[in-house]
Amino acid sequence: MLDFLRYTLERLPRFWKRVILISFDAVALIVALWASYALRYAVWMPVITEERVFLALIAPVIAIPIFIRMGLYRAVIRYLPDTAIWTILRAMGIATMIWIIVVFLMEMAGRGIVPRSVPFFFFAIGTALIGGARFAAKVVLSHGTGMRRDEQPVFIYGTSSSSVQLAMALRGNGNRFVVGLLDEDPTNHGRDVGGYRVYNPANLPRLIEQYGAQEIILSLSSISADRRKSVISSISGLGVKIRTVPDITDLVDGRYLANQIREIEIDELLGRSFVPPDPALLGGILEGRTIMVTGAGGSIGSELCRLIVQWKPKKLVLFEANEFALYKIDRELQGLKHCEVVPVLGSITNEPRVRETIRRHGVDVLYHAAAHKHVPLVEANALEGIENNVYGTMVVAKVAFEEDVADFVLISSDKAVRPTNVMGATKRWAELIVRHMALEAQRLGKNQHFCAVRFGNVLGSNGSVVPLFKQQIAQGGPVTVTNPDMRRYFMSIQEAAELIVQSSALSKGGDIFLLEMGEPVRIGDLAENMIRLAGFSVRGPENPQGGIEIKVTGSRPGEKLFEELFYDMANALQTQHPKILRADSTAIVHHNITEACDRLKAAMAVRDETAARTILFDFIGMAPGAKATEI
Structure with a gap:
């Protein structure tokens, strides 16, 4: 009534x-x-x-x-x-x-x-x-009992002034209804803070059932990353969505709106420590210079472009083969008006187009992010993968060398370490090509720096499992994993872009930089955490009826159970940045990359995929001392 x-x-x-x-x-x-x-x-x-x-x-x-x-x-x-x-x-x-x-x-x-x-x-x-x-x-x-029928009951985790202000703000925004606050401090249990009852998080299963709560909003921006990770882990899997908000001081400073309650991102559970970027490194390599990014419309390339334009370069050249991807990133960056942005449609295997672009715009720094990266697709289309990743890199690096580009940076991958698939092998070849150009520059006394930056998976990038898992969860499952025991390194796309640029500022020529990726993540655990963060339970022996199922599909050709960042960790040297390591170039053996490229090119000319695969893997696997001394 x-x-x-x-x-x-x-x-x-x-x-x-x-x-x-x-x-x-x-x-x-x-x-x-x-x-x-x-x-x-x-x-x-x-x-x-x-x-x-x-x-x-x-x-x-x-x-x-x-x-x-x-x-x-x-x-x-x-x-x-x-x-x-x-x-x-x-x-x-x-x-x-x-x-x-x-x-x-x-x-x-x-x-x-x-x-x-x-x-x-x-x-x-x-x-x-x-x-x-x-x-x-x-x-x-x-x-x-005053909750409206169209409102969703929610709890706020935290009892700080920010939590109370958030609860007050939610009264007039959207359809969320705050039924109480959560705090682990036993002295607060049962008390009223700002007119809201404080409950013990240990009683959450009963409270969720009692109030029909559908969401928990974290207001814990002031706690450490490890503590935040622990809180998220403790309340995930209860069948409610977990969201978070920025610090309330950001609202006062005008940095976000009161209704910007966002979902917990999976990278918040990775336990990675945050190191602020070094302005001196970023500014030194970017400010007042003409920058070119190949693959500018891709996930890594576009994030690099977003970072670069913030540091007032003289000009940013977007080089991209995909017309729609180029249109999207150009349209986004043109609206910022930070610097001159030049979109260039072209393939990295087209040497005249690459040379014309570098020469016309007087490129000072080149970030080579263009590559075919999807392991199963490249495995099924090996010749195209070799053409783009190996010869595309050879073309861009060679032209950059001849046109006196001061700094050249290759975006590499952890799959280049002891590769078992075509994509990883082509990336290793790309690293060796860039090092060869660096040695040539040193031999001729040219003031040019060629380097590569190697890191693992980037959350949210094109081809990443995270967007796939999100899509499958939104569709009600099942979530498909090839092998739940696979372990992969992950980092956020923003952090990856910042570290790539800072690595390039540290280059002395011929370097292979390794980004510190933290601990590898078990893919099965990643899938389970994403399901729980979305407010669902995992279907299994203990929960055979409800929830979302995780379906194991079996490993695909070329996939490794564990990825590595190093050939030999002993050869990794510290730099001035705690998240960036440098390969000890004195320990790296020399490969005759020019002769190997000629043999690979001959196999490609007759479209002999078997011969091309053999040359591709034999060269990097049979090089003297490779397994012992490479990094």
């Missing part, structure tokens, strides 16, 4: 809501005057006289216009602030004073005497009825 009444009232037009309020106030003031006489004479039914009826009727006639003038009917009862009690006191006080003047005039006219205590009773009882009714209605509409 109460829910039906509340549902009906909330959907009334604003005009009729005001009519109801005014009618209630009129009746309440008449009742207040009757109660004042009853208290004064200590009888339930005081004597009714013509004067008392007149005074009772005149009370709302006096008070209602004052209430209107002071805004008591403009306020939305559901969001009535506590400070409104002072407005009610002032309005009731003014109304009582005018009513007393009317009483005084009546007494002068000989129309009867009003006991002196009645005005005081009238003020007190009227204030209690007018104010009490409003705040009681606010409690019913905004707390406990």
Whole structure:
């Protein structure tokens, strides 16, 4: 009955809501005057006289216009602030004073005497009825059983001032309804903070069932990354969505809107420590220079472009073979107006187009991100993978060398270490090609730096398992994994871009930089965490009916159980950046890459995939001492 009444009232037009309020106030003031006489004479039914009826009727006639003038009917009862009690006191006080003047005039006219205590009773009882009714209605509409049918019950994890401000902000935004706060501190359990009850997170399963909560919002920006990871892990898998918000100080500083509650990203569970980028490294390599990025429309290339334009380069050249990808990143960057952005449509295997672009724009720094990276696709299309990844790199590096590009950076992969697939092998060849160009530059005394940056999987990149898992979860499953025991390195795409640029600033020529990727992640655990973060349970022996199933499809050709970042960890040297390691170039053996490329090119010319595969793998596997000394 109460829910039906509340549902009906909330959907009334604003005009009729005001009519109801005014009618209630009129009746309440008449009742207040009757109660004042009853208290004064200590009888339930005081004597009714013509004067008392007149005074009772005149009370709302006096008070209602004052209430209107002071805004008591403009306020939305559901969001009535506590400070409104002072407005009610002032309005009731003014109304009582005018009513007393009317009483005084009546007494002068000989129309009867009003006991002196009645005005005081009238003020007190009227204030209690007018104010009490409003705040009681606010409690019913905004707390406990006052949740609207279209609202989703949520808990906020945290009891800081930021958490309370977030709860207050949610009252007027969207359809979330805060049923309480969560805090591990036992001294806070059972207390009210900002008008919200504080609960023990250990009781969450019971609380979720009791309140029907569908979401938990984390307001824990001030705690450490490890502690945050622990909290997320402890509450995931309860069948509710887990979201988070930035620090409330960001709202004050204008850096986000109050309704920017976002989903927990999977990288927040990876436990990676954050190291702020070094402005000196970024500015030194980018500011005032002409930068070219190949594969500018890809996931890594586009993120590099977004980072580069923030550092005021002289010009940014976007080189991309995919027309739509080039259009998207060009349109995005042109809107920023940070520097001149030049879109160039072309393939990295087209030497005249590459040379024309570098020469026309006077490129100073070149980031080579263009590559075919999807392992199964490259495995099934080996000749195309070799053509793009090996000869495309050879073309871009050779032209950059001949056109005196000062800094050349190859974006490599952890799959280049002891590769078992075509994609990884082509990336290893690309590394050796870049090192060969660096040695040539050193031999000729040219002030050019050629280097490669090697790292693992990037969350959210094209071909990454994370977007695939998200799509499968959104469709209700199953989530497909080739082997749940596979382990992969992951980092965020923004961190990868920052570290790539900083690595290039550290290059001395011929370097292979290795980005510190933390601990490898088990793919089965990644899938389970993503399912739980989405608010679902994992279907299995303990939960055979509900949840989302994880389906094992079996390893694909060329896939390794474990990826590696190093041939030999002993040859990794520290740099001034804690997340960037450098290969000890003195320990790297020399490969005759020119002769190997000629043999590979001959096999490619006759489209002999078997011979091309043999040359591809034999060269990097049979090089003297490769397994012992390479990094």
